[in-house]
Each structure stands twice: as structure tokens, then as C-alpha cells.
Amino acid sequence: MSVVSLNRMFRGKIRTNTCRIVVLTSLVWLLIDVILIVKYADCPSTGGGSSWLCKRNGDGYDVEVPNAARQSQQQRRAAAPEDDDPIVDAEEIDTNSNNFGDPGGYGGGGGGRDADSSMPRTYRPQELKKWRQAPTVAENYGRPGEMGKPVKIPANQQELMKEKFKENQFNLLASDMIWLNRSLTDVRHHDCKKKHYPAKLPTTSIVIVFHNEAWSTLLRTIWSVINRSPRPLLKEIILVDDASEREHLGRQLEEYVRTLPVPTFVLRTGKRSGLIRARLLGAKHVKGQVITFLDAHCECTEGWLEPLLARIVLDRKTVVCPIIDVISDETFEYVTASDQTWGGFNWKLNFRWYRVPAREMQRRNHDRTAPLRTPTMAGGLFSIDRDYFYEIGSYDEGMDIWGGENLEMSFRVWMCGGTLEIAPCSRVGHVFRKSTPYSFPGGTSQIVNKNNARLAEVWLDGWSEFYYNINPGARKASAGDVSERRALRERLKCKSFRWYLENIYPESQMPLDYYFLGEIRNVKTHNCLDTMGRKSNEKIGSSYCHGLGGNQVFAYTKRHQIMSDDNCLDASNALGPVNLVRCHGMGGNQEWIYDDEEKTIKHVNSGNCLTRASEDDPSTPLLRPCNYSEGQQWLMQSKFKWQAHHGDNRIGEDR
Numbered sequence: 001m002s003v004v005s006l007n008r009m010f011r012g013k014i015r016t017n018t019c020r021i022v023v024l025t026s027l028v029w030l031l032i033d034v035i036l037i038v039k040y041a042d043c044p045s046t047g048g049g050s051s052w053l054c055k056r057n058g059d060g061y062d063v064e065v066p067n068a069a070r071q072s073q074q075q076r077r078a079a080a081p082e083d084d085d086p087i088v089d090a091e092e093i094d095t096n097s098n099n100f101g102d103p104g105g106y107g108g109g110g111g112g113r114d115a116d117s118s119m120p121r122t123y124r125p126q127e128l129k130k131w132r133q134a135p136t137v138a139e140n141y142g143r144p145g146e147m148g149k150p151v152k153i154p155a156n157q158q159e160l161m162k163e164k165f166k167e168n169q170f171n172l173l174a175s176d177m178i179w180l181n182r183s184l185t186d187v188r189h190h191d192c193k194k195k196h197y198p199a200k201l202p203t204t205s206i207v208i209v210f211h212n213e214a215w216s217t218l219l220r221t222i223w224s225v226i227n228r229s230p231r232p233l234l235k236e237i238i239l240v241d242d243a244s245e246r247e248h249l250g251r252q253l254e255e256y257v258r259t260l261p262v263p264t265f266v267l268r269t270g271k272r273s274g275l276i277r278a279r280l281l282g283a284k285h286v287k288g289q290v291i292t293f294l295d296a297h298c299e300c301t302e303g304w305l306e307p308l309l310a311r312i313v314l315d316r317k318t319v320v321c322p323i324i325d326v327i328s329d330e331t332f333e334y335v336t337a338s339d340q341t342w343g344g345f346n347w348k349l350n351f352r353w354y355r356v357p358a359r360e361m362q363r364r365n366h367d368r369t370a371p372l373r374t375p376t377m378a379g380g381l382f383s384i385d386r387d388y389f390y391e392i393g394s395y396d397e398g399m400d401i402w403g404g405e406n407l408e409m410s411f412r413v414w415m416c417g418g419t420l421e422i423a424p425c426s427r428v429g430h431v432f433r434k435s436t437p438y439s440f441p442g443g444t445s446q447i448v449n450k451n452n453a454r455l456a457e458v459w460l461d462g463w464s465e466f467y468y469n470i471n472p473g474a475r476k477a478s479a480g481d482v483s484e485r486r487a488l489r490e491r492l493k494c495k496s497f498r499w500y501l502e503n504i505y506p507e508s509q510m511p512l513d514y515y516f517l518g519e520i521r522n523v524k525t526h527n528c529l530d531t532m533g534r535k536s537n538e539k540i541g542s543s544y545c546h547g548l549g550g551n552q553v554f555a556y557t558k559r560h561q562i563m564s565d566d567n568c569l570d571a572s573n574a575l576g577p578v579n580l581v582r583c584h585g586m587g588g589n590q591e592w593i594y595d596d597e598e599k600t601i602k603h604v605n606s607g608n609c610l611t612r613a614s615e616d617d618p619s620t621p622l623l624r625p626c627n628y629s630e631g632q633q634w635l636m637q638s639k640f641k642w643q644a645h646h647g648d649n650r651i652g653e654d655r
């Protein structure tokens with residue numbers, strides 16, 4: 001071996017050793033770093049997903065870490081029985097017809113601070129308040145409706161009951177019999193009671209808007225807030241009267257609230273202003289850090305407030321709703337709602353409750369007490385950080401009275417960087433009514449059309465064209481000037497509606513991935529499939545092709561559904577009937593294959609073909625063995641031209 005090569009080998013060895021030492025030391029430091037980070041990491045803005053780093057033990061912080069050990073227990077359910085139907089119910093609660101977040105009250109002043117994009121996502125510790133659980137409201141034995149039980153009206157008072165029902169469209173006589181401090185059963189999932197929330201939380205102001213509300217329902221709402229909220233967190237209660245005409249809501253109310261143990265104020269809009277503007281008036285006076293909007297005929301249950309504030313304290317850009325239970329409009333019984341539903345919407349932009357998909361259950365690790373990311377909210381009841389409320393653009397003041405504002409806020413929150421959740425451990429009862437006792441100048445449908453047109457113009461991108469084709473009435477309703485709202489969307493650098501559909505609400509019925517959208521015409525009769533305005537679980541119809549969209553628009557989706565709005569063609573028997581049934585997205589009775597060559601629409605389960613209506617019943621298409629006659633041929637080639645573009649990223653691009 002030469003001196004040179006020895007020398008080289010020697011140097012090589014030194015280099016390898018040095019390298020080893022360097023690598024080892026780095027590894028040690030890296031380990032120390034990781035340990036330090038895990039130990040002392042604060043939880044800045046955990047969106048809810050990757051919060052394992054944030055588990056802190058010593059100080060009672062519970063960051064909703066999914067707990068595998070609890071899972072089996074959580075799958076069993078204490079309060080509401082498990083509902084295995086893939087869809088909640090044929091007729092879910094409908095905000096529009098049940099006037100949820102309803103004509104309550106509304107108000108005058110606008111109000112909007114300028115967006116401050118430098119808003120931190122958490123609070124400074126000195127801004128937060130120590131709190132402790134409010135004591136349970138004890139049962140008052142012998143009084144009607146205690147523990148949330150139904151009230152029975154004696155036979156000799158039935159007439160009076162019917163008379164009083166008309167005043168507010170709920171059983172006012174029953175409500176008047178129930179104590180303002182009535183007790184309720186603890187309806188929460190049992191694991192909710194074991195949850196620990198941060199020791200310090202922000203304060204909240206409760207904003208309740210009303211119009212001609214009954215005394216007992218309004219005051220029971222207020223007492224339930226006072227009784228069941230940790231007092232240090234309850235800054236004040238702000239009542240906004242939207243031009244009520246009832247005597248008891250005047251001076252009598254003002255004098256009564258002065259005696260309450262929590263500061264309570266009555267603001268008045270002066271003239272009828274609508275829910276949206278009344279809420280803006282209330283919000284303007286809020287001194288708490290969080291605004292909690294409630295309806296005027298609610299009852300808050302034990303522990304309702306903490307789960308809402310606990311989400312906001314982790315991330316101020318979280319908007320949180322309670323589960324909305326049902327207070328019967330007939331008996332005032334407290335009935336629990338399913339914790340397996342979330343908010344969605346249909347082709348007509350009506351808010352609807354749908355069953356939570358397996359995807360979201362998995363994300364929550366099947367923990368039924370973990371916050372649920374919901375695509376939309378009902379809008380009547382929610383908490384939002386006060387500064388965030390303004391940063392994100394409060395409400396669209398161009399919207400009238402009520403309707404559409406809940407979807408507008410839902411889209412805005414998701415598309416502009418916030419999070420919208422339902423906290424299943426927070427439960428508030430609400431009196432759902434079958435019809436609204438109030439009237440609006442101009443009529444409800446016109447107002448909702450206008451509000452939805454504004455919603456479509458600002459947030460729906462290319463889908464606004466689709467919406468107008470489904471609801472020609474909304475195209476005619478003038479949206480008015482939306483430039484300010486579009487500017488807001490620009491300023492907040494919000495994402496596209498396509499992003500929302502793909503990432504937040506892939507289960508949506510909005511057409512996204514489909515082969516065809518338009519009318520489906522029979523070759524023999526030249527008639528078109530038509531929903532005839534029918535609802536779920538009724539037969540599909542057919543009629544003269546009018547080419548105007550509406551009830552004759554169907555989507556043939558890539559999941560092989562034939563869909564109109566949130567209903568799908570469905571046949572549970574080989575020879576029909578063919579019904580409209582809520583789409584469940586799982587094939588089965590709802591799977592159809594369109595053959596482009598043969599022009600047949602074949603029902604996969606039965607192997608039979610969609611067939612034209614017979615002469616005896618010319619409006620009802622049939623399901624029959626395929627024989628390739630013209631009566632079984634259908635054309636999917638309409639003049640209805642609307643296509644979701646992949647470039648639907650910015651407002652107006654598609655128009």
C-alpha cells in the first residue's frame with residue numbers, strides 16, 4: 001500500500017467519525033426539541049383535526065381529543081334512539097316553513113365595523129373569566145311541564161286553548177301554565193357530563209330578537225339563560241323588539257327586566273325591520289366577547305353554554321351552534337332531536353337537516369360528543385366571537401326580513417377561512433311552529449327569492465345560473481346592488497363555491513359530477529319526466545316538455561342516480577312504482593344506467609327499464625321488462641345548458 005492511499009484511508013476514517021458525531025448530536029437535540037414542544041405547546045387555533053399535540057394534562061384543558069377507549073360506549077346512545085335510516089326523515093325540519101330564526105323580531109340600525117384582518121385567533125388569558133357550572137334547576141313538584149313533560153289541558157279549557165293557539169301559533173295556554181323556571185331532564189349524551197372545558201372562557205352577550213312574542217315563552221327563554229349559564233360568563237342579555245304591538249312587550253317588559261339578576265336591556269327598532277337588521281342593532285350594543293344569538297321561544301338546558309364558548313376560545317374563527325331540540329308547539333314537551341343530523345340545503349337553497357355522513361363520523365373518531373363540522377346552520381341559535389362577526393362581514397344588510405341569511409353566513413364562514421360547527425353537548429330547545437303567525441309586507445316568497453338571489457349573486461359562482469334555472473322566480477326578483485358584498489368576498493380572499501362543494505360538502509345535491517343535467521324526454525310520447533312538484537315518497541310523473549327548467553330538470557350523476565333536487569328515482573319493486581325518494585347515495589334501489597346507444601334507462605337492481613306511461617294513466621312512467629321499444633327510449637339532450645366549470649373560482653367568471 002502506498003503512503004498516499006494510506007493517507008487517504010486515514011482521512012476517510014476521520015471524516016466518517018466526524019459525521020457520526022455530528023449526526024448523533026443533532027438527533028439528540030432534535031429529540032429534546034420534540035419533547036419540549038409536546039410538553040409546552042400551546043394550542044393556537046386547532047381547527048379540530050390535528051390537535052393531538054395539544055393535549056394538556058395538568059390544567060383541565062380538554063381539547064376534544066378523540067378517545068379510543070370511549071368509542072364503544074359512545075356508539076350506544078342514551079337519549080335518542082339510534083336511527084339507522086340513511087336520511088333523517090322524509091320531511092326534515094324546514095327552516096323556511098317552520099320559520100326558524102323566524103319573523104322573531106328584527107331591527108333598525110345597520111352597523112358594521114371595518115374588517116380587521118389582524119384579529120388574533122385566540123384570546124389573551126387576562127381577557128378570559130374563571131367560571132363554574134351553574135347549579136341544576138330543581139324540579140318543582142306538582143307544577144305542569146316540570147322536567148320537560150307535556151302539559152295536558154283539561155277538557156273544559158279546550159276551547160280557550162284553541163282560541164289562544166291562534167295568537168302565536170303554539171299552545172299559549174300550556175306555556176302560560178308552565179313555570180318560568182321549569183326544570184328539564186339532562187338530555188345530553190352521558191359522556192358530555194364528564195367533559196372538562198377550559199378553566200377560563202370568554203364572556204358572552206345573549207341577543208334575542210322578537211316580534212309580538214308571548215310573555216311566557218320570552219321570559220322562559222330569558223330565565224333558562226340566567227339559570228343555566230355560568231354567571232361570570234354571562235355579560236348581559238340584549239332583547240331587540242322589532243316593532244311589536246303587544247301591550248306586555250312595552251313598559252311592562254322594561255320594568256320586569258330591571259329586576260333580573262343579570263343586566264338585561266330592551267332595544268327597539270321603531271319600525272318593522274326584519275330579523276337581519278334587528279340582529280345587527282342588537283350586535284352593535286354587545287359588550288361581551290362573544291355574541292350568542294337565540295330565538296325568543298327557547299329553553300337552554302344544563303351545560304348549554306360552555307361547549308359553545310370552549311370551541312371559540314380555541315379558535316375565534318369558529319362559529320358554533322347547539323343541537324336544537326324540539327319544544328312541542330302543542331304540549332310544550334321537551335323532545336330531543338337526533339345528534340346525527342347536520343345542516344345542508346337543496347336545489348332551491350332551502351336549509352334542510354340531513355343525516356351526518358359516515359365520513360364525518362370517522363373524522364370525529366365516532367365520538368358523538370365531539371364537535372361536528374356542519375356545511376350550513378339553521379341560523380336561529382349560534383355563538384360567534386364579536387370581532388369575528390364583523391371581520392367576516394356580519395350580515396348582508398341588503399337582505400330583507402329573514403330567509404337565506406343563514407346559508408349566506410354559512411357559505412361565507414367556510415369559504416373565507418372560518419369553521420362552522422355543531423357542539424353536540426350543547427342543547428337548546430326551540431318551539432317549532434307549523435306556520436308563521438306573522439305576515440310580511442310583500443309576502444314571504446318574494447322576500448326569500450330576493451334574499452336567495454343576493455346569496456346566489458355573491459357566493460354561488462357558476463351555480464347561480466343553475467339555481468336560476470331551477471327557480472325562475474329568483475331570477476326575476478331583483479337582487480339589488482351586491483357590489484359591497486362582492487368586494488367583501490374579494491377583500492377576505494374567500495375560496496370558490498366549487499372548493500366548498502368539494503371540500504366541505506361533497507354530499508351536497510348540487511350538481512358537481514354528473515353526465516347529464518336537463519330534461520329527460522320519451523321518444524314515443526315526447527313527454528318529459530316531471531316531478532309535478534311532488535314530495536318525497538311520491539310517484540314520478542311525466543308531462544308535456546315545457547323547456548323551462550324547474551320540475552323537469554334532472555341530473556344523471558356519476559353515481560348513477562337520476563336526481564331532482566334532493567330526491568332520486570327509486571324503485572323497490574321490479575315492476576315499480578318509480579318513486580321520488582331522498583337520495584341516499586348508496587346505489588341499491590336508486591341505481592340506474594343510461595345506455596347512450598339504446599337510449600334505455602335501466603334499473604340496475606331489477607334489470608327492468610323505465611317505460612313511458614300507459615294510456616290509462618298518462619302521467620305515470622312505469623318500470624317494465626326491457627324490450628327496446630320506443631316507449632322505453634329516452635333522450636338526455638336538452639337545450640338546458642348549464643355546466644359546472646372547473647374554472648369557477650372567482651365571482652362572475654362564469655357569467
Ligand SMILES: *[C@@H]1O[C@H](CO)[C@@H](O)[C@H](O)[C@H]1NC(C)=O
Nearest residue numbers: 179180181182219223227261
Ligand atoms: C326563578 O328562580 C329564581 C331563583 O333561582 C328566583 O329568584 C326567581 O324569582 C324565579 N322566577 C320566577 C318567575 O319565579
Ligand SMILES: *[C@@H]1O[C@H](CO)[C@@H](O)[C@H](O)[C@H]1NC(C)=O
Nearest residue numbers: 611624625626627628629631
Ligand atoms: C314493450 O313493453 C311495453 C311495456 O311492457 C309494452 O307496452 C310494449 O307493447 C312492448 N313492446 C313490444 C314491441 O313488445
Ligand SMILES: [Mn+2]
Nearest residue numbers: 100101102295
Ligand atoms: Mn323560532
